[in-house]
Amino acid sequence: ININEKQLCSDTPEDTRPCAPNGHNIFNTNVVFDRHGTVVSRYRKVHLYGEPRNSTFVPESVSFDTDFNVTFGHFICFDILFYAPAHEMRLTQGIRDFVFPTMWFSQLPFLTAVQVQLGWSYANDVNLLAAGSSHTEYGSTGTGIFNGRKGTITSVMNLDEGERRIYVAQVPKYPSSAVTSQRRVATQRQKQRLGQSLEQRALARSSAGFKMKRDDALELYESVWLQQERNVTKDVCHGSLCCHFELEWSPVQAGESPSGYRVGAFDGWRNEQDVDNNYVRNCGIFVCSGPNIEDCGLLLNATASNRNFSRLLIEASYPKSQEFLLTPNSVRDNLLPLEPSQFEWSVQEEEQSHLLSVRFALAEAESLSNLLTFAIYGNYYDDICTYGIDTPDKDIQCGYKPKGDGAADLRFFGNWFHMLTVVLLIVSLSS
Numbered sequence: 001i002n003i004n005e006k007q008l009c010s011d012t013p014e015d016t017r018p019c020a021p022n023g024h025n026i027f028n029t030n031v032v033f034d035r036h037g038t039v040v041s042r043y044r045k046v047h048l049y050g051e052p053r054n055s056t057f058v059p060e061s062v063s064f065d066t067d068f069n070v071t072f073g074h075f076i077c078f079d080i081l082f083y084a085p086a087h088e089m090r091l092t093q094g095i096r097d098f099v100f101p102t103m104w105f106s107q108l109p110f111l112t113a114v115q116v117q118l119g120w121s122y123a124n125d126v127n128l129l130a131a132g133s134s135h136t137e138y139g140s141t142g143t144g145i146f147n148g149r150k151g152t153i154t155s156v157m158n159l160d161e162g163e164r165r166i167y168v169a170q171v172p173k174y175p176s177s178a179v180t181s182q183r184r185v186a187t188q189r190q191k192q193r194l195g196q197s198l199e200q201r202a203l204a205r206s207s208a209g210f211k212m213k214r215d216d217a218l219e220l221y222e223s224v225w226l227q228q229e230r231n232v233t234k235d236v237c238h239g240s241l242c243c244h245f246e247l248e249w250s251p252v253q254a255g256e257s258p259s260g261y262r263v264g265a266f267d268g269w270r271n272e273q274d275v276d277n278n279y280v281r282n283c284g285i286f287v288c289s290g291p292n293i294e295d296c297g298l299l300l301n302a303t304a305s306n307r308n309f310s311r312l313l314i315e316a317s318y319p320k321s322q323e324f325l326l327t328p329n330s331v332r333d334n335l336l337p338l339e340p341s342q343f344e345w346s347v348q349e350e351e352q353s354h355l356l357s358v359r360f361a362l363a364e365a366e367s368l369s370n371l372l373t374f375a376i377y378g379n380y381y382d383d384i385c386t387y388g389i390d391t392p393d394k395d396i397q398c399g400y401k402p403k404g405d406g407a408a409d410l411r412f413f414g415n416w417f418h419m420l421t422v423v424l425l426i427v428s429l430s431s
Contacts, residue, residue, distance in 0.1 A: 002076065002101040002131075004053075005029035005044065015057035025054040030074050030101060032064050040064050041074070046085060047276045049078040049105075061085035063095055070097050070173060077102040080120055081278055083323040083381040087124070096126045096148075096174040103133035103140050106157075107213035108297045109286035109373040110329055113142020114155045118337045119327035119377065121146035122345075127171055134162035139211035145169045149340060157335040159210040214297040217271050217280075223264030225291045228256060232263075236283075239267030240388065241316065243283030243376075248311035252369055257306035259289050262296055279383035283316045284329070284375030300333070300372075308369045312362040317355045318378050322385035322398065328360050329377035333370040342366050353403050354387040354395075 005027045009019035019025070028051060032041035041064035044056050061084065063073040073089040080086050080100065089095045106112035113132055121128040125148040132143040136159055144155030145167065153169045222238035232247040245263040266282045288296035318326060328345045330338040344361045360376045362368060380386055385398035392402070 001031055001033075003029055003031060005031075005042075012057055017057070026052075027056070028053045028076055030062075030076060030099070032072075032074065032099075035067070043074050043076070043085075045076040045079060047078045047082050049275050059084055061089055061093075063089060063093065071095055072097045072099050074099040076100070077104060078275070080116060081379065082276065086120075087323070087325055087381075090124045090126060097171075098126055098128050100128055100130045101132075102130060102142070103135075103138075104142050105139050105213055106142065106335070107215050108299065109218075109331070110215060110282065110284065110375060110377055112157070112331050112335050114144050114152075114157055114335065115329065115331040115337045115373070117142065117144050118146050118152055118155070119329050120325075121148055122151070122340060123325055123327040125149050127174070129171070134158055134164070136160065136162055136210045139213060141210075143167060145171060147172055148174075151340040152336075155336060159335070210299070212299040217266065217268070218264075218297050219293055220268060220271070221262075221264040221266045221282075221284075221293070223262040223293060223296075225288070226261050226263065227291070228260070234263050236263055236265045238265040241265050241267040241281045241283070241318075241378075244313075244315040245283075245285065246311060246313040247285065247309065249307045249309045252306050252308050259287060259300065259306070260291070261285055261287055261307070262293070279380040279386075281318060281378035281380060282329075282375055283314050284373060284377075285312065285314070285371075286373045286375070287371065307371065308367055309362060309371060310367050312368070312371075312374050314358075314360045314374070314376050316358055316376060317350065318358055318376075319387040319389070320354045320356060320400070321380050321383070321387065323382065324378065324380045324386070326356070326358055327377045327379070329373065329375040330371075331373045332368075333372055335372075338368070338374075342368070354400050 007025050007027065009015070009023055009025055028045040028048070030043040031039055034040045041062055043060055043062040045053070046055055046059045048055055063071055065071050073085070073093070073095040075086045075098070086098070100117070102113070104113040104116070117128055117130045127148060128146045130142070130144050130146070133140045141158045145153040146155070147153050153171065154167055156167070222236055224234055224236055226232055226247070230249055232245065234245045236243050236245070243263070243265045263285050266280060269279050270277045286296055287300065289298055289300055326347060328343060330343070332338070342363050344359070344363055346359045348357045350357050358376050360374070383389065387395055387400050396402070
C-alpha cells in the first residue's frame with residue numbers, strides 16, 4: 001500500500017538538512033505486507049512531484065522476496081523517469097518484476113500514464129504492476145499490468161469518472177534467459193483491445209472533465225508542420241540529434257481537416273518547474289489541432305483527426321551513455337499505446353562508434369487511425385558520461401575508446417606519448 005509516513009528528524013542525525021518546526025519528516029511511502037500481515041518492505045519516494053513531502057537523505061533502492069519465488073522491486077510515480085531507483089534495480093540487481101503505485105498527471109504528447117508504463121516495461125523487458133490513482137478532476141488516471149516485450153495484459157485510462165477497483169491478471173514468470181524477440185503475435189485479449197470501434201475510442205477525447213497537462217518544452221523543439229502531404233520524408237535536427245521520418249497516410253473521411261501533424265526533434269532538458277528534471281533526446285510525430293506549435297500537445301475532440309496511417313518510420317542515431325533508456329513511445333486517441341504486435345523496434349550498435357542506430361516503425365500490413373503520438377523517447381537522466389557531448393579526453397575518462405577518426409586517435413596517442421615521455425625521463429634520471 002502507499003501511505004504518508006511520519007518520522008522524527010532526530011531519528012536520522014546524519015541528515016543535516018533543515019527540519020520542519022514540528023520536528024518531523026513526512027514521506028510518500030510504500031509498505032509491503034506478506035500473507036500474514038507482517039511488514040516485509042518499505043520504500044520512501046525519491047523524486048517528489050510538487051508534493052509537500054520529504055525525501056530521504058540517502059536515496060533508497062528496495063526490493064522484497066515472495067513465497068512464490070519472485071523478487072519485486074518497488075518505486076513510486078515520478079521515480080519512473082529517473083535512473084535511481086527504478087532503472088538501477090533492473091540493471092544492477094537483475095530484477096524483472098516491479099510494483100508501481102502512482103498518481104500520475106498525464107501530459108501530452110509523450111508522458112500520458114499508460115503510454116509511459118508500457119514503454120518502460122517494454123524497454124526493460126520486465127513485468128510492471130502499475131496501480132494508478134483515479135481522480136479525473138486532477139488529470140490523474142492510468143492503471144495496467146504489463147509483461148515486458150509481450151505487451152499489455154490489462155490496462156485502463158478512465159477519463160469520464162474515477163473508480164475504485166482491483167484489477168486481477170495472470171502474470172507470467174520470467175525464465176532465466178532473457179527474452180530477445182522484438183515482435184510478438186497479438187493474443188486474443190490484445191486483439192479485442194486493438195479492435196475497439198472508432199466510436200469507443202472517441203470517448204477518450206470527448207471527455208470534458210479530464211484535466212490533461214501539456215509539455216511546455218514543445219516550443220523548444222525543432223519541428224516541421226506537415227500540412228496535407230500524404231507521403232512524407234523529412235529529416236529534422238536539434239542540437240546533436242538528427243531524426244529521419246517517413247509517413248504515408250490516407251484520409252478517413254472526405255474533406256480536409258484543420259488538424260495535422262508535426263515531426264520534431266529535441267535534445268535538451270525537460271523544463272518543468274520545481275521538480276527534478278531529466279535530459280531527453282526525442283524524435284517524435286505528434287498531432288496538432290492547427291499549424292502553430294501552440295496547437296500541439298492538446299486533447300483533441302472526437303472528430304479532429306482524419307488520418308489513416310499505412311506507414312510510420314523513425315530512424316536516428318543515439319549516443320551511448322552511462323545511464324540512459326530508449327523507449328518506444330506511442331499513444332492513440334483512447335490514450336492507450338500501441339501494442340508490440342503493432343510496431344517494430346530495434347536498437348543496433350553502429351560499427352566502430354559509440355552510437356546506437358534506433359528504428360521504430362509501424363508493423364508491416366498494419367494501419368492506424370487517430371494517432372496522437374509516435375516517438376523514440378531517449379531518457380538520458382542526468383546526462384552523465386554521454387558520448388560526444390564533451391571533449392575527447394572526457395570521453396576517454398568515461399571509458400569510451402577513440403573511434404578511429406584520426407584526430408581522436410592522434411589525441412589518444414598524444415596522451416600515451418606524453419606518459420611514455422614521462423616514464424622515459426624518470427628512468428633516465430634514475431639511471
